[in-house]
Amino acid sequence: MQRKTLFRLAALALAALALPALAQTKLKWAHVYETSEPYHKQAVWAADEIKKRTNGRYEIEVFPASTLGKETEINQGLTLGTVDIIYTGMAFAGRAYPPMSIASAPFVFRDYAHWQAFRNGPVFKDIEAAYAGKTGGQHIAGYTYYGLRHMTSNKPINKPEDMKGLKLRVPDAPLFVMFPRAVGANPTPIAFAEVYLALQNGTVDAQENPLPTIDAKKFYEVQKYITLTGHILESLVTIVSGPSWAKLNDADKKTFDAVLWEASSRASQDIVNAENSLVADFEKRGKTVVKVDRAPFAAAVRGPLTAADAPWPRELFDRIQAIK
16 A cells, blocks of 8 residues: 555656646747738747647747837847747848848849848858847747838839939838938838828828738828839848747757748748739729839949948848849
């Protein structure tokens, strides 16, 4: 009888020791995009997939549409510990490591294939490692195509001179003033969630975003023209906070990396598909889509891209341009 009791006590002790390993960890994933957009849909897919692959040990709740803060705030949240995972543009992440903002600079990428080669190559890996070193281990686990940024306005824009004096809403990150200043526009930083109202009440004359975002945020409702400048090939990084990443064991790190990278690839393809159909869709809705010669717009910003005071070294710009 005494031996049975000892066995039971030993079993209970072993079970108690196993409990921490089986305990569920809850993580918060924050972003500023709508629930209808591919970024959110793929974040939800990734959260479910990670839960499955870790046998329920990690539950990730996705908070869309700036519910946990604007883009600047959720970047700060990684450091403060209020969020565990975010989507953010390279220009916003570049506040911590300025050279990485080059990926949000105007006319840096020739096209989607050029960006893909960058995404999957050594230059991006070098940037990723340097960012982690500057931020105490914040880990980039995904890299998503956001789309070509185009202009919307209530007046036609056919050449850079047409933008002179234009009040153009830009994201609240320093890099986004480069293009409008180069063409004589007046860049006006406004938080993403406030753009529709700013366009509607005339606080700004125009804004710039990829076609899927123009569609999802309904900016076309308060703008007459869509001008295909394609001046920035925008992208988003998926970042896991340093403390949250450090708590994962090696096997779980591999799972998070695999799932979050796959989610970013899936969202990227969704955006490409949407871009391919939206020009015709906007024209069917009665919007005027202006297809401009992009070369004069690109020429206007070439100087700032390679200037000595650019946030990145000339060597990094040259390495990206050399990617085939």
